[in-house]
Amino acid sequence: MSDKRLLDTKRPTPLASSGALLQHIRLGLAFTRADLAALTGAARSTVSQRVDALIAAALVYEAGDGVSTGGRPPTVLAFNGDAGVVLTADLGATHSSFGVHDLNGVALARRGADLGIADGPEVVLASVLGILEELLHESGRSPTQVRGVGVGLPGPVEFASGTAVHPPIMPGWDGFPVPPHIQQHFDVPVLVDNDVNIMALGEYWTEWRDAVEDLIFVKVGTGIGSGIIVAGQIHRGAQGAAGDLGHVQLMGRTELCRCGNRGCVEAVAGGAALARSLTEGGTPASTARDVVELARGGNATAVRLIREAGRNLGEVLAGAVNFFNPAVIVMGGDVTAADQSLLAGVREVVYQRSTSLATQHLQIVRSRLGDRAGITGAAVMVIEHLLAPAAVDRQLETAVTG
Ligand SMILES: [Zn+2]
Numbered sequence: 524m525s526d527k528r529l530l531d532t533k534r535p536t537p538l539a540s541s542g543a544l545l546q547h548i549r550l551g552l553a554f555t556r557a558d559l560a561a562l563t564g565a566a567r568s569t570v571s572q573r574v575d576a577l578i579a580a581a582l583v584y585e586a587g588d589g590v591s592t593g594g595r596p597p598t599v600l601a602f603n604g605d606a607g608v609v610l611t612a613d614l615g616a617t618h619s620s621f622g623v624h625d626l627n628g629v630a631l632a633r634r635g636a637d638l639g640i641a642d643g644p645e646v647v648l649a650s651v652l653g654i655l656e657e658l659l660h661e662s663g664r665s666p667t668q669v670r671g672v673g674v675g676l677p678g679p680v681e682f683a684s685g686t687a688v689h690p691p692i693m694p695g696w697d698g699f700p701v702p703p704h705i706q707q708h709f710d711v712p713v714l715v716d717n718d719v720n721i722m723a724l725g726e727y728w729t730e731w732r733d734a735v736e737d738l739i740f741v742k743v744g745t746g747i748g749s750g751i752i753v754a755g756q757i758h759r760g761a762q763g764a765a766g767d768l769g770h771v772q773l774m775g776r777t778e779l780c781r782c783g784n785r786g787c788v789e790a791v792a793g794g795a796a797l798a799r800s801l802t803e804g805g806t807p808a809s810t811a812r813d814v815v816e817l818a819r820g821g822n823a824t825a826v827r828l829i830r831e832a833g834r835n836l837g838e839v840l841a842g843a844v845n846f847f848n849p850a851v852i853v854m855g856g857d858v859t860a861a862d863q864s865l866l867a868g869v870r871e872v873v874y875q876r877s878t879s880l881a882t883q884h885l886q887i888v889r890s891r892l893g894d895r896a897g898i899t900g901a902a903v904m905v906i907e908h909l910l911a912p913a914a915v916d917r918q919l920e921t922a923v924t925g
Contacts, residue, residue: 539565541573541919542912555597576919581606607670609905610655613897621654622898623662632662643695652708671711673901675718682763685715720757723750725900726853735850742856745811747789771839788839792832794858815861833868841876848881855890
């Protein structure tokens with residue numbers, strides 16, 4: 524028992540370190556030096572000294588006077604979102620999005636481009652770097668202001684090393700070291716994650732973080748994947764494979780999946796599977812986007828297939844709801860964007876099949892960010908890494924001693 528307690532004891536970052544004070548200001552928990560002293564219990568002189576260090580590092584600025592409670596009004600402190608920029612790339616199978624963001628995550632410039640991920644890492648990353656250079660120039664910022672780069676890849680990623688692991692649609696990428704490659708160009712921290720994880724983070728951070736803590740983001744495009752937010756953080760799992768919802772088996776189905784197994788929900792309800800069904804029924808369609816176009820154009824078969832896909836996906840999500848009890852399920856990806864059919868099918872089954880306690884307050888909604896979710900999440904991922912209290916403390920120490 525005592526051994527376990529020893530193991531469980533992690534040394535927490537002091538609540539009043541410079542990095543922690545910055546966090547309190549960023550999160551809106553404190554607005555003045557007096558607030559910070561009250562919040563952390565640290566002495567006013569200590570707080571003032573550390574705030575001065577944050578101001579010297581241009582991470583915090585004095586934003587004017589607050590409301591006086593008698594006497595001199597206190598100075599309001601604010602996080603300086605212009606202290607640098609973060610570059611992002613959300614790479615898809617055939618289409619990618621790019622962004623330049625300030626340290627509040629706001630996009631200063633963004634762009635989409637058609638890149639074939641199957642062209643391999645050398646070719647794709649050369650294009651990525653070229654586009655990021657151009658966007659940076661467009662945003663009016665210089666390379667010296669770049670603080671970090673965030674990348675999403677359409678396959679399983681080992682987060683610690685930033686490499687794709689046996690990605691099915693990415694020939695040549697298996698084990699390719701993405702961060703060092705980008706760092707030859709931008710010598711800053713480079714974080715790489717699975718594209719659905721960053722979409723989940725983007726959607727959560729922008730739309731939900733003040734309201735809920737647990738969320739599942741489901742992307743239905745060519746394939747099906749999900750990103751899981753637990754207690755406000757991405758849940759990657761032991762090997763980074765958490766959320767691989769597309770390969771959960773549907774009862775009684777035998778369709779062959781690209782993973783080699785049979786009856787995976789992706790092989791039944793993914794965009795590629797829907798395109799195949801339409802083609803077999805005499806309506807030619809080769810991609811998820813074709814299916815979406817047909818549904819938007821009022822093709823009754825396409826609409827029916829998408830609704831049926833929603834029901835099948837609902838079967839799997841009903842299990843996930845019982846198991847994980849999320850507050851929100853956000854549906855994203857091309858097929859979700861078609862119309863309300865997919866969402867309707869999912870809702871129908873999830874509310875019927877999950878326990879009433881788990882669905883009592885459950886919301887099932889469409890992504891509000893759409894194709895901006897990925898780059899937004901990539902920016903948030905990098906910003907939270909750069910501005911984590913311990914990272915800021917290290918940075919300030921280096922500034923003092925080095
Ligand atoms: Zn599968």
